[in-house]
Amino acid sequence: MRALAVEDDARIAADLTAALQAAGFVVQTCADGESAWFLGDTEDYDLIVLDLGLPKLDGLSVLKRWRAAGREMPVLVLTARGTWSERVEGIDAGADDYLPKPFRMEELVARARALVRRSAGRGGAVQAAGDLSLDANRMTVARRGVPVAVTALEYRLLAYLMLHRDRAVAPSELLEHLYGDNFSREANALEALVARLRRKLGPGIIGTRRGFGYFLEAGEVGA
Amino acid sequence: MRALAVEDDARIAADLTAALQAAGFVVQTCADGESAWFLGDTEDYDLIVLDLGLPKLDGLSVLKRWRAAGREMPVLVLTARGTWSERVEGIDAGADDYLPKPFRMEELVARARALVRRSAGRGGAVQAAGDLSLDANRMTVARRGVPVAVTALEYRLLAYLMLHRDRAVAPSELLEHLYGDNFSREANALEALVARLRRKLGPGIIGTRRGFGYFLEAGEVGA
DNA sequence: GCGCCGCTGACAGGGCGCTGACAGGCTGGG
DNA sequence: CCCAGCCTGTCAGCGCCCTGTCAGCGGCGC
Known part of the structure; x- marks a missing residue:
């Protein structure tokens, strides 16, 4: 936030x-x-x-x-x-x-x-996209109903992607919302974060559109 | 409360x-x-x-x-x-x-x-979560039926965690509900309180989700 | 086929949270 | 009125997890 x-x-x-x-x-x-x-x-x-x-x-x-x-x-x-x-x-x-x-x-x-x-105040506390579901009240993440332990930063990333699940979110925008303007200059921090999340969540959750950014794969079909 | x-x-x-x-x-x-x-x-x-x-x-x-x-x-x-x-x-x-x-x-x-x-959403004055049980009328705490002497502040902490046993409760929220608005600003007071409670209750009762808060371990599985 | 963006594993620093010790205040008893 | 005991906030130190950085590599796009 x-x-x-x-x-x-x-x-x-x-x-x-x-x-x-x-x-x-x-x-x-x-x-x-x-x-x-x-x-x-x-x-x-x-x-x-x-x-x-x-x-x-x-x-x-x-x-x-x-x-x-x-x-x-x-x-x-x-x-x-x-x-x-x-x-x-x-x-x-x-x-x-x-x-x-x-x-x-x-x-x-x-x-x-x-x-x-x-x-x-849009909708309930539980949001879902494909296999992935986020519970905003409990601040928990689950894949196919199976709980996945995530850190606070990882949760914030997922929550932001979920909020904008209809599009790909640019790395600069993600950095801004996760760290503020004085964000660490290395964009690689975000890549590392995404990599750790992908390892926890498995494939088919977080997608990449080269040159555009990251997105939740269940969000939009194709392109 | x-x-x-x-x-x-x-x-x-x-x-x-x-x-x-x-x-x-x-x-x-x-x-x-x-x-x-x-x-x-x-x-x-x-x-x-x-x-x-x-x-x-x-x-x-x-x-x-x-x-x-x-x-x-x-x-x-x-x-x-x-x-x-x-x-x-x-x-x-x-x-x-x-x-x-x-x-x-x-x-x-x-x-x-x-x-x-x-x-x-619970019935009687006695609430239980796993090994832990609270008696709201007598303001007493027991683990596996064995009474544990707790102070008033410790009881309130347990009661609040019991009320929200389905999620992790942020330290700021706990401070707010335990001390009211004029809560002491040292978050460490809460950590000390939890530490004392854990010593009394033994392991497996109060859990920590780093970056999120405290929770009753009997409440939710995993995550 | 080449270049570059993005991915990954390893590593180290820092910060969050834990603990034991101490002190101040409040309460109850003598 | 004083003293003793308990409760509880504060402090300092430490350990561990999180997370940023780095180097190397793979794959997509042109």
């Missing part, structure tokens, strides 16, 4: 980053409205935490521009004063949830998790 | 908190309908005690909104008047149990415990 934290106060930003990372997010931060707008418009996040008081471009405007551009990622809005008017404005602008400062980090994390759950 | 007590009468709220805490819950309270709605929607509780007469937003509406949003935690409804019509409304809105005021705290606690057990 990738998250963007938009916050100009460096100390709060650091706390935010730490808390979200502890919750399993890969976190990126930015400190002003313009770069926030650019990042949210061009990058692909599973969650954005947005402070309203920002230099250069106001948080509410950023949010409105995103929504106007059709970007629909869940956005959690932070505001300095917990006034009702600001809250209503935030909701109107397209915020999915709202948190007044000061807040406890635990509460933010809880709401962030709830948001991601809600936005992901 | 985390519980939310929604009650605007401060004296009753205090009694509720005390009684639930004595029963082993980590209790959070709130006094109006809107904050109740937010908390119940975003946080993760094992039980909610909900008074119907609330400022800002009526209890029944709160409950309906939760259910509409797909939140399925057990809710125990309190009402000032024990009228049948209100009871029917409550059940329709998705309440799991119903208690007319005035009530004895012992009865509330008993029903609360029953609700939590029922939501886990």
Whole structure:
């Protein structure tokens, strides 16, 4: 899960980053409205935490521009004063949830998790593609009903492939979502990861489209 | 076990908190309908005690909104008047149990415990998983019928693992449910707790999935 | 047939989780 | 009021699993 934290106060930003990372997010931060707008418009996040008081471009405007551009990622809005008017404005602008400062980090994390759950709310917890099935609640993987022990990183890879099972996912995209932007430069890490997974799962699960990326073989037929 | 007590009468709220805490819950309270709605929607509780007469937003509406949003935690409804019509409304809105005021705290606690057990889909007060058995009424633990002396905190850990015995529970989730929101930030406290429990219970009870969390080994096979 | 992308096995570093020891706080008894 | 005992959080150290890196090779595409 990738998250963007938009916050100009460096100390709060650091706390935010730490808390979200502890919750399993890969976190990126930015400190002003313009770069926030650019990042949210061009990058692909599973969650954005947005402070309203920002230099250069106001948080509410950023949010409105995103929504106007059709970007629909869940956005959690932070505001300095917990006034009702600001809250209503935030909701109107397209915020999915709202948190007044000061807040406890635990509460933010809880709401962030709830948001991601809600936005992901497609279908049941168990997803299947061919022989492979993932249980999002138990975080387990099975092939033909036989449980396969996978590590946390391997699970995340499979979950992402499952989410985009209708296409081949480029290595750069996978690296981004698994490690964040500061990902290790060696793309070979991903190849090693895939190799280990293939050994565990057996053949016919993870396919390669040379020059394009990886995909779940049960996902699409042919080409 | 985390519980939310929604009650605007401060004296009753205090009694509720005390009684639930004595029963082993980590209790959070709130006094109006809107904050109740937010908390119940975003946080993760094992039980909610909900008074119907609330400022800002009526209890029944709160409950309906939760259910509409797909939140399925057990809710125990309190009402000032024990009228049948209100009871029917409550059940329709998705309440799991119903208690007319005035009530004895012992009865509330008993029903609360029953609700939590029922939501886990299991019958009696004694739950078992493999060699391990927990008695929810007496708050005692036994392995192969042999009683094992555990502290209150250790019991709560076991109870939570028992409730979610079908999966591995993340350390962050355990900290949240054992200590509430103001949990100590050192995750090592949990590791120490588990270590002490393992020494008391012996091997083959509490398992670890590296990168995921802890689980009861009798719960699931493999993976 | 050649080049290059991608695969694989081996290896080492790091981080997660385990353990034993210690200290502070709370409780109950004298 | 003091003391003793237990509970529990913190710390430091360590071991093991995960995972990134490297080198070499195989196979697909041109």
